[in-house]
Amino acid sequence: MMFSALVWITFTVLATVLLFNSLLIRKNKKKKLPPSPRGLPILGHLHLLGKNPHQDLHKLSKQYGSIMHLRFGFISNIIVSSPHAAEQFLKTYDLVFASRPPHEAAEYLMFGQRSLAFGKYGPYWRNMRKLCTLNLLSNLKIGSFQSVRKEELGLFVESLKQAALNQDVVDIGAEVAALSANMTCLMVFGKKYADKEFDERGFKAVIKEAMQLMATPNLGDYYPFLKVLDLRGLTRRMKTVGKIFDEFLEKIIDEHEQSANQARQADDFVYTILALMKSKETEFEFDRRHIKAVLVDLLTAAMDTTATTVEWILAELLKNPRVMKKVQQELDEKVGLHRMVEESELENLTYLDMVVKEALRLHPVVPLLLPHAALEDCIVDGFHIPKDSRVTINAWTIGRDPNAWSDPEKFTPERFIGSNIDVRGHDFQLIPFGSGRRICPGMQLGLTVVRLMLARMVHCFNWELPNGMLPSELDMTEEFGLVMTRAKHLMAIPTYRLSK
Numbered sequence: 001m002m003f004s005a006l007v008w009i010t011f012t013v014l015a016t017v018l019l020f021n022s023l024l025i026r027k028n029k030k031k032k033l034p035p036s037p038r039g040l041p042i043l044g045h046l047h048l049l050g051k052n053p054h055q056d057l058h059k060l061s062k063q064y065g066s067i068m069h070l071r072f073g074f075i076s077n078i079i080v081s082s083p084h085a086a087e088q089f090l091k092t093y094d095l096v097f098a099s100r101p102p103h104e105a106a107e108y109l110m111f112g113q114r115s116l117a118f119g120k121y122g123p124y125w126r127n128m129r130k131l132c133t134l135n136l137l138s139n140l141k142i143g144s145f146q147s148v149r150k151e152e153l154g155l156f157v158e159s160l161k162q163a164a165l166n167q168d169v170v171d172i173g174a175e176v177a178a179l180s181a182n183m184t185c186l187m188v189f190g191k192k193y194a195d196k197e198f199d200e201r202g203f204k205a206v207i208k209e210a211m212q213l214m215a216t217p218n219l220g221d222y223y224p225f226l227k228v229l230d231l232r233g234l235t236r237r238m239k240t241v242g243k244i245f246d247e248f249l250e251k252i253i254d255e256h257e258q259s260a261n262q263a264r265q266a267d268d269f270v271y272t273i274l275a276l277m278k279s280k281e282t283e284f285e286f287d288r289r290h291i292k293a294v295l296v297d298l299l300t301a302a303m304d305t306t307a308t309t310v311e312w313i314l315a316e317l318l319k320n321p322r323v324m325k326k327v328q329q330e331l332d333e334k335v336g337l338h339r340m341v342e343e344s345e346l347e348n349l350t351y352l353d354m355v356v357k358e359a360l361r362l363h364p365v366v367p368l369l370l371p372h373a374a375l376e377d378c379i380v381d382g383f384h385i386p387k388d389s390r391v392t393i394n395a396w397t398i399g400r401d402p403n404a405w406s407d408p409e410k411f412t413p414e415r416f417i418g419s420n421i422d423v424r425g426h427d428f429q430l431i432p433f434g435s436g437r438r439i440c441p442g443m444q445l446g447l448t449v450v451r452l453m454l455a456r457m458v459h460c461f462n463w464e465l466p467n468g469m470l471p472s473e474l475d476m477t478e479e480f481g482l483v484m485t486r487a488k489h490l491m492a493i494p495t496y497r498l499s500k
Contacts, residue, residue, distance in 0.1 A: 031384035031386075032382065032383055032384050033069045033076075033383060033384055033386075034064075034065070034067045034068050034069040034078060034383040034385075035064040035065050035067075035068055035069065036064065036068065036069040036070060036071075037060065037063075037064060037070075039070075039071050042073075043073070044070065044071030044072050044073055044222075045070040045071055045072060045077075046072050046073065046217065046222070048060065048070070049217060051480060052478065052480045053217070053368065053480060054367035054368050054394060054396040054397070054480060054484070055396070055478075057079050057081070057368070057392075057394050057397070058081070058394060058396065058397040058400070060079070061079065061081035061394065061397055065081075066080065066081045066082030066084070066085040067079075067080060067081075067085045067380065067381060067383055068081070069383075072217070072222045073219070073221075073222025073223045074222060074223060074224070075101075075221070075222050075389075075390060076386050076388070076389040076390070077371075077389065077390045077391075077392060078374075078385055078389050078390070078391045078392070079392050079394060080391060080392065080393045080394065081394045081397040081398065081401075082397075082398060082401055082403070082404075083398055083401060083404050083427075083428040083429040084428070085380075085381065086393050086398060086428045086431060086435070087428040088380050088381060089372065089380065089391055089393065090393070090425075090428070090431070090434070090435040090436040090438075091428075091435065091436055092380075093378055093380060094436040094437055095375075095437070096374060096375055096376060096378045097372040097373070097374055097375070097378075097391050098121040098372070098375070098436070098437045098438060099120050099121035099122075099372065099373040099375055100113070100118050100119065100120055100121070100370065100371065100372065100373055100438075101221075101371055101372075101373040101388070101390045102221065103118055103214075103221060103371075104218055104220045104221055104227065104234075104235065104238065105213045105214045105216075105218065105234075105238050106118035106214070107238075108235070108238035108239055108241070108242040109210055109213065109214065109238060109241060109242050109245065109296065110293045110296055110297070111242075111246075111289045111290070111292050111293040111296070112289065112293075114289055114290050114293035114294075115293040115294060115296060115297045116128060116129055116132060116293075116294060116297050116441060117297050117301070117370060118370065119293075120373075121375070121437070123284065124284060124286075127282065127283050127284045128284075128286065128290065128294065129441060131273075131276060131282060132294060132441060133441050135272055135273070135276060136269050136272060136273065136294075136298070137441050137442055137444065137445060139444065141272075142444060142445050142448060145186070145187045146343055148183065148186045148187060149183055149343065149449065149452060150342075150343065152179060152182050152183050152186065153179070153452065153453065153456050154340075156175070156179045156456070157340065157456060157460050159175075160175075160457075160460070160461060160494050160496075161460075161496050163494055164461065164493075164494040164495050164496045165496075167493060168493070169466045169491050169492070169493055170491065170492055170493065170494055171489050171490075171491055172310075172311055172314055172489065172490040172491065172492055173307070173311045173485075173486065173489035173490055174204075174489060176306075176307045176310045176311055176453065177204050177303070177304075177307040178204075179307075179453065180302070180303050180304075180306045180307040180310075180449070180453075181203045181204065181303050183302075183449065184298070184299060184302040184303045184306075186268070187268060187269060187302070188268060188269045188270065188295065188298050188299060188302070189252055189268055189269075189270055190256075190268035190270065190271065197248075198244070198248050199244045199248070203303065204303075206241060206244055206245075207299070207300055207303055207304050208304070208481075208485075209237070209241055210241050210245075210296075210300060211300065211304055211481045211482040211483050212481050212482070213234065213237060213238055213241065214481075214482040215368075215480065215481045215482040216234060218232075218234055219231060219232065220234070220235065245292070245296055246292065249291075249292045249295055249296070250288075250292075252270060252295070253270065253274070253288060253291065253292075256270045256271055256274055257274065260274070260275075269295070269298060270291075270295065273291055273294065273295075274291070277291065298442070301440070301442050301446070302442065302445065302446070302449075304483045305365045305366070305446060305483055306446055306449050306450055306453070308365050308483050308484070308485050308486075309359070309360070309363075309365050309446075309450050310450055310453050310454055310457075311485075311486060311489075311490050312359055312363040312365075312486065313355065313356060313359040313450070313454055314454070314457065314458075314463070314490060314492075315474060315476060315486065315490045316355075316358075316359050316362070316363075316411050317355070317458065317463075318463060318465060318471060318474060318490070318492060319411070319471045319472070319474045319476070320411050320471070321471055323355060323411065323413060324458065324463075326351055326413075327351060327352055327355055327458050328458055328459065328462075328497075330349055330350075330351045330352060331349065331352070331455065331458065331459040332459075334348055334349065335459065337497065337498050337499050338498070338499050338500060339498070339500070340456060340459065340460060340498065341455045341456060341459045343448070343452050346448070346451050346452060346455065349451070349455060351413065352451060352454065352455060353416075353451070354413035354414070354415075354416040354417070355413045355454075356423075356447070356450060356451055356454070357413070357416055357421070357422070357423055357430065358411060358412065358413040358415065358416065359411075360399075360423055360430070360432040361399040361405070361430055361432075362399060362400075362409075362411060363478075363484065364395040364396055364399060364432040364484070365432060365483055365484060366395065366432070366482060366483060366484070367394070367395055367396035367478075367480070367484045368392050368393070368394055368395070368396070369392070369393040369394075369395055369431070369434050370434075370438070370482075371390045371391060371392050372390070372391040372392075372393075372438065373388065373389070373390060373391070374386065374387050374388060374389045374391065375387070393431070393434070395431055395432055396484075398428070398429060398430075398431065399429075399430065399432075401429065404429035405429065423443075423447070424439075424443065425439045425443075433446075459497075459498070460496060460497065460498055461494040461495060461496055461497060462494070462495040462497050463492045463493070463494055463495075464492060464493045464495070465491075465492055465493075466491050466492065466493055475487070475488050
């Protein structure tokens with residue numbers, strides 16, 4: 001009896017899918033959609049994506065062009081793979097594509113998709129972004145935590161000095177992630193938390209799983225009626241991680257409310273946003289769910305992206321000793337070997353800045369920028385973009401566009417000499433932080449922390465690959481996720497190089 005019911009349900013679902021599919025194709029047939037490979041019934045083009053979707057889409061774009069149409073289940077996807085095409089979607093028609101599509105992972109991990117990163121475009125999102133930009137991520141607020149960053153980096157350098165003394169092999173990925181977690185907790189929550197206070201698996205493991213869940217192709221997003229079945233167990237995992245976030249952040253908010261009247265040196269992000277909520281002076285009302293969503297934004301964006309970026313840059317420096325030497329020469333000339341480089345000196349380090357830009361070109365920390373949603377039908381470069389399409393910008397491909405970059409696969413910071421190209425969203429051949437209305441609001445904080453951590457590590461230490469490994473033998477394999485990490489952690493031996 002149960003078997004017969006299951007067969008009937010399966011038949012009904014398949015019939016519905018095929019009918020919907022047929023109607024969808026017939027509806028768009030008369031309109032000029034972007035080029036597309038041949039798809040399969042029901043699946044569409046899902047079968048063309050492997051474990052590294054950014055690379056799969058890169059290969060397809062070579063054949064089908066820089067604006068490509070793919071169908072994942074019921075959903076139309078527009079893949080954008082060139083600077084010119086990115087400019088059309090992120091600047092010329094920015095408002096049309098300013099929203100985010102429904103996203104099951106963001107529902108569970110971002111408290112009903114209330115975060116800045118995944119929030120749908122509208123009055124709430126505009127006001128919350130304005131509030132965060134002015135009160136949490138302004139240059140003044142970032143500057144107020146300069147002493148925190150200095151102290152944590154001092155402790156970090158001391159631990160590396162001990163490793164250098166013992167000639168230990170350092171797991172750079174793990175060490176930088178721990179430093180990033182400590183800095184982030186101090187700026188966001190006002191104090192450091194031990195891993196076990198967050199969850200028995202620790203910060204890094206839970207944040208990594210959250211990022212993977214955000215990036216994993218989810219059948220529930222492409223076939224909404226399948227959500228309830230949770231065929232791959234993703235929803236169950238999302239609920240588990242969402243509960244961990246919720247319980248931890250509730251504890252944080254309770255602690256801050258209980259100590260709100262105590263004297264303190266500077267307000268962390270939680271105190272700041274709680275004060276704004278209670279002041280009733282904002283243009284919109286928000287509650288704890290909104291605060292927790294923004295805190296998850298800050299936690300995931302600041303911790304994982306910063307650590308991953310620093311690890312990729314150091315890997316490129318170890319693979320390219322000539323570039324490493326030039327970075328150290330600049331630091332030695334402008335700072336000297338008698339003291340450590342300070343945050344205030346970062347603006348003078350032009351070659352270091354070129355190295356960061358070149359690394360972000362080859363290793364954009366988010367290879368496929370968070371998807372945009374079409375709020376209405378639109379014509380872009382002569383192609384029909386249907387309402388509710390999901391638009392994905394392949395920043396990984398754009399950074400390798402041979403029409404925009406000479407020798408795009410080579411790590412060559414000197415390409416930026418005499419160039420005004422920057423990473424701040426104005427130059428569409430280099431958009432690791434996105435552009436337009438949905439550009440990453442924490443970009444300035446992220447760049448500051450990345451450059452400071454990198455400057456200290458390269459200025460204070462020489463680095464050597466372990467076991468006699470040659471630079472050419474260093475494994476640069478990527479592991480896809482919302483944040484693109486290294487498949488293998490970077491391991492190296494430090495030697496202290498300053499005179500004191």
